[in-house]
Amino acid sequence: MSNTIHVTINGIALEVEKGKTILDAANQAGMIIPTLCFHKDLCIAGNCRVCVVEVSGQKRLAAACATPCEEEMEIQTNSLKVRNSRKHIIELLLSEHNADCTKCYKNGNCELQELASEYKIMTQDFLRLAPMKNYTIDQFSPSIIKDDSKCIRCQRCVRTCAELQGVNALTVAYKGDEMKIASFFEKAMNDVVCTNCGQCVNHCPTGALVERNYIEEVWDAISDPDKHVVVQTAPAVRVGLGEEMGMEVGSRVTGKMVSALKRLGFNAVLDTDFTADLTIIEEGTELLNRLKKALKEKDNSVKLPMATSCSPGWIKYIEHMYPEFLEHLSTCKSPQQMFGALVKTYYAKARKIDPENIVSVSIMPCTAKKFEANRPEMHDSGYRDVDYVLTTRELAIMIKQAGIDFKKLPDEKFDRLMGESTGAGVIFGATGGVMEAALRTAYELVTGREVPFENLNITPVRGMEGVRQATIKIENPLTQWDFLDGVELKCAVAHGLVNAQKVMDEVKSGTSQYHFIEVMACPGGCLGGGGQPIPTSPEIREKRMEAIYAEDAGMPLRKSHENPEILKIYQDFLGEPLGLKSHHLLHTKYIGRDRL
Amino acid sequence: MVAHSYQLKRADFIFKNENDWERILDKMLKRPTRELINELMSSELKGRGGAGFPTGLKWKLTAEDPSDTKFVICNADEGEPGTFKDREILTKVPYKVLMAMAVCGYVIGSNQGYIYLRGEYKFLVPELNKVIQEFEYYCKQIGHDFSIKIFLGSGAYICGEETALFESMEGKRGEPRNKPPYPSSNGYMGKATVVNNVETLAHTFTIFKYGAKKFYDLGVQYSRGSKLFSVSGDTPKPGIYELELGMSLQDFVNEFGDGDTKAVQVGGASGFLVPRKRFEKTTIGYRGKLTGISLPTGGSMMLFNSSRSMYNVLDNYLEFFREESCGQCTPCRVGCQQLHFGIKAVKRGDKPAQYLDKLLKLTETMQLTAKCGLGQSVANSFSSIVENFREEMIY
Known part of the structure; x- marks a missing residue:
């Protein structure tokens, strides 16, 4: 049986693979069909009906995204019937939508607005339904704002939360004209099982789901002459920000980003990568300690596998879904929170600044980081460790507001202290990165030799596979680690919380042999985070990932333990890994939460 | 009624009490399945739920599907306003429906039947279960492996749409699926499924007992x-x-x-x-x-x-659709709201009479683009009422 099908699109003959939809075929033919509910990350819904096309011999129009091509199909994507229907559907969506675009956070980055502009919807003949519904805006979450009046019910957020994250914080409620996207019993978003990962925000075509922004607060702090405003930037921001600035996907803009931040008026531009390196030292030591207790001292109370704790979405997920496994989490704070605690202690002391006057801002690819900074535990410096968290998108807005021509900026370097980093810190931005960075250091610590991979690239833990496993055999260790001789260190890497669930269920059932697991809440890791530029897709994340590894490969230092500032901070301030000061500033506890 | 003006031809099959269903079932289970399909096809029976899909063809397509597990579903989600026949069938002659389901199971290769019963018909359950028990007992006696379960709906009109019905049975929100794939290959639990209306199944009893010709002659x-x-x-x-x-x-x-x-x-x-x-x-x-x-x-x-206001009639229908649309697709969810609030606005004088023409155009779009039959059919009552009683809509 032949594997190809012959169709014509607008009269152009085309050969397409069997099973492809009309939308696929149109793309292949270089024809663009507008879509709203369609998203490359998600299953087909076919509910917005914007993509309808005419198929010869069929009475009704077909949704291009949901209709498979059939032999001899003759498809019209721009007939009068199609145009009129499509226009009608856009008008209907606008009639139900709070289309007060100039007052919308997503103004200029809204798929519905784009369609309205494309089809030149100049009149509003239909009745305006949005005001009749009396929606209130849910602003209770520190991370996500939900405004139902702007929702077009495409269910992309619902599918995202179910298919990518397995959390189901958002579902469809009611029917008919009352149908809406709701949280559990319509409780506020801060009061339901939501990980704040922001993938819904990243997949929302309109302004119905947006991050809670702190742009004005940060401007205020910068303008306050009494404040010393410190900013840290997460690894994934430098491979995403360029997209917001009109550059190609996958552009590496580290130098320009630093430059822009300095021009915005931050007093010090520092790097979260520094505390990523610090995390490796602390977390790597913690792992080796656990292994020592389990394998040498035969202490059965030691919890293995140990799980990473960098991703606040993952932390909230495990707190809700697997509270009995909290002791498996590394006690290390995330790099953002380590940084926050050090800025108002170590940094303040070294720079002789009253921590009271320091405002600590972080630029993150993440909305869950906003929640994390807001956690009551995160006040170990004696102050709130991180005052404001901005997403990559919010930073882009500030750069635009400041009138900075980003593409023309020179490359500049991070300030010191806490600005030096290694390639190991950079790869925290990609799924598998923490694992790779930890292995580069731990292996060398134990054996005195570099990890046995070409150019330090531990390829088995890289990639976009949902769950990846790797085994590293330890041979000829240094004498104090001789109990690890011949041990096969088993690791698993998961990204996207549906995949975390797979690994956790394995752990729960007792069949897992893992020693160490890395989980990132978002697909692709932080580079696909909920605070990264919109749109996102597998291809986009792939390019950002290439950029991350290119950044790593280009760094003079690639192993966390070689970072001179790390050596210095242990010498001058922390003493030793897992020491008293570390314990106080860099480690934390977790809270079991309800599943409802 | 004067005898000579009487033009309607009454028939009396459905409610005729037949006390030999066991014998008919035995007979049918001995005939080759192809013969039974041909019998149905030559009777030209079409689905009595309203869509009118040829029943024989539906059974044939499902029988030809290679799926290992298949299902027979009797659609008793009788929700169309003004329809109350299925309830009567299930009350008076339920065994006809059960027998037809068993024959269908034999033809397509399924041993599991479901009756998707409208939530409001819950009161039928005890009686119906009794009949099902007797029926299953008989099937067991003659060595025919077929069982029937009742699945109670929860009162949503849309769940009478066959794919929304599957979703509902699978424990999900009752929303129609994209078609294709069709139920004959991808129905309940993703398996090949025949969904027939209660009355359709009752008619197959008639056809199996009296032969296709008897039915065809009507x-x-x-x-x-x-x-x-x-x-x-x-x-x-x-x-x-x-x-x-x-x-x-x-x-x-x-x-x-x-x-x-x-x-x-x-x-x-x-x-x-x-x-x-x-x-x-x-x-x-x-x-x-x-x-x-x-x-x-x-x-x-x-x-x-003539005492009735057609505006009120339409208002009533549109309110029904506005609430009973599942709400997933744009033309139906928003379209129904626009039609309903639109005729009110015209009546109040907030919109000019010509606005009705814009709404008529909208119904065309709904018919062309809605995801399922519900959204597509709202246009029927709207345009036929507005076109014929336009002045009643305005004044």
């Missing part, structure tokens, strides 16, 4: 057999009547009208309104004679006399 070309009609509204004799298909609406009104019939809504809220001037030209069936129109229907016939 009705007219393209619209064979008899059909149950739920007669309501301004009529001196509301009720359920089994009539041959192909009658003219004039004959129907002569029989059931109160002498002042202004219009008849054929097929419930999702059907068409026929005004008096079209009674003669309208036939009830699946395809027209050479002249005139013919209307397929699930059997709801609502008569309205």
Whole structure:
């Protein structure tokens, strides 16, 4: 049986693979069909009906995204019937939508607005339904704002939360004209099982789901002459920000980003990568300690596998879904929170600044980081460790507001202290990165030799596979680690919380042999985070990932333990890994939460 | 009623009490399945839920599917306003339906049947379960492996749409699926499934007992057999009547009208309104004679006399659709709101009379683009009422 099908699109003959939809075929033919509910990350819904096309011999129009091509199909994507229907559907969506675009956070980055502009919807003949519904805006979450009046019910957020994250914080409620996207019993978003990962925000075509922004607060702090405003930037921001600035996907803009931040008026531009390196030292030591207790001292109370704790979405997920496994989490704070605690202690002391006057801002690819900074535990410096968290998108807005021509900026370097980093810190931005960075250091610590991979690239833990496993055999260790001789260190890497669930269920059932697991809440890791530029897709994340590894490969230092500032901070301030000061500033506890 | 003016042909199959269903079942289970499909195909029975898909073809397609597990589902989610025939069948002659399901299971290769029963018909469950028990006991005795379970709906109109029905049965939100794939290959639990209306199954009993010819001889070309009609509204004799298909609406009104019939809504809220001037030209069936129109229907016939405001009638239907749309697709969810609030705005004078024309265009889009039959059929009642009673909408 032949594997190809012959169709014509607008009269152009085309050969397409069997099973492809009309939308696929149109793309292949270089024809663009507008879509709203369609998203490359998600299953087909076919509910917005914007993509309808005419198929010869069929009475009704077909949704291009949901209709498979059939032999001899003759498809019209721009007939009068199609145009009129499509226009009608856009008008209907606008009639139900709070289309007060100039007052919308997503103004200029809204798929519905784009369609309205494309089809030149100049009149509003239909009745305006949005005001009749009396929606209130849910602003209770520190991370996500939900405004139902702007929702077009495409269910992309619902599918995202179910298919990518397995959390189901958002579902469809009611029917008919009352149908809406709701949280559990319509409780506020801060009061339901939501990980704040922001993938819904990243997949929302309109302004119905947006991050809670702190742009004005940060401007205020910068303008306050009494404040010393410190900013840290997460690894994934430098491979995403360029997209917001009109550059190609996958552009590496580290130098320009630093430059822009300095021009915005931050007093010090520092790097979260520094505390990523610090995390490796602390977390790597913690792992080796656990292994020592389990394998040498035969202490059965030691919890293995140990799980990473960098991703606040993952932390909230495990707190809700697997509270009995909290002791498996590394006690290390995330790099953002380590940084926050050090800025108002170590940094303040070294720079002789009253921590009271320091405002600590972080630029993150993440909305869950906003929640994390807001956690009551995160006040170990004696102050709130991180005052404001901005997403990559919010930073882009500030750069635009400041009138900075980003593409023309020179490359500049991070300030010191806490600005030096290694390639190991950079790869925290990609799924598998923490694992790779930890292995580069731990292996060398134990054996005195570099990890046995070409150019330090531990390829088995890289990639976009949902769950990846790797085994590293330890041979000829240094004498104090001789109990690890011949041990096969088993690791698993998961990204996207549906995949975390797979690994956790394995752990729960007792069949897992893992020693160490890395989980990132978002697909692709932080580079696909909920605070990264919109749109996102597998291809986009792939390019950002290439950029991350290119950044790593280009760094003079690639192993966390070689970072001179790390050596210095242990010498001058922390003493030793897992020491008293570390314990106080860099480690934390977790809270079991309800599943409802 | 004067005898010579009586043009309707009554039939009496469905509610005829047959006490030999066991014998018929035995007989059917001994015949080759292909023969049974041919019997159904030659009877030209079409689905009595309203869509009119040829029943024999449906069984044939599902029988040909290679799926290892298959299901037979009796759609008893009778939700169309003005329809109440299925309830009566399940009350009076449930064994006909059960037997037909078992035969269907034999034909397509399924040993599991479900009755998707409308939530509001919960009171039927105890009686029905008793009959099912007896039925299953008999099946066991003759060594035929087939069981039937009742699945209670929760009151959503949309779940009568077959793919929304599957979703509902699978424990999900009752929302129609994209088609293709069709139920004959991808139904309940993703398996090949036959979904037949209660009445359709009851008719197959007739066909299996008396032969296809007996059924085929009733009705007219393209619209064979008899059909149950739920007669309501301004009529001196509301009720359920089994009539041959192909009658003219004039004959129907002569029989059931109160002498002042202004219009008849054929097929419930999702059907068409026929005004008096079209009674003669309208036939009830699946395809027209050479002249005139013919209307397929699930059997709801609502008569309205001159005391009725057609605006109120439409207002009522549109409120129903506005609430009963599942809400997932744009044309149906928003379209129903625009139509309903739109006619109110015209009535109030907030919108000019010409706004009705914009709404009529909108119904065309709904018909062309809605995801399922519900959204597509709202246009039927709206355009037939607005076009024929425009002045009642405005003044």
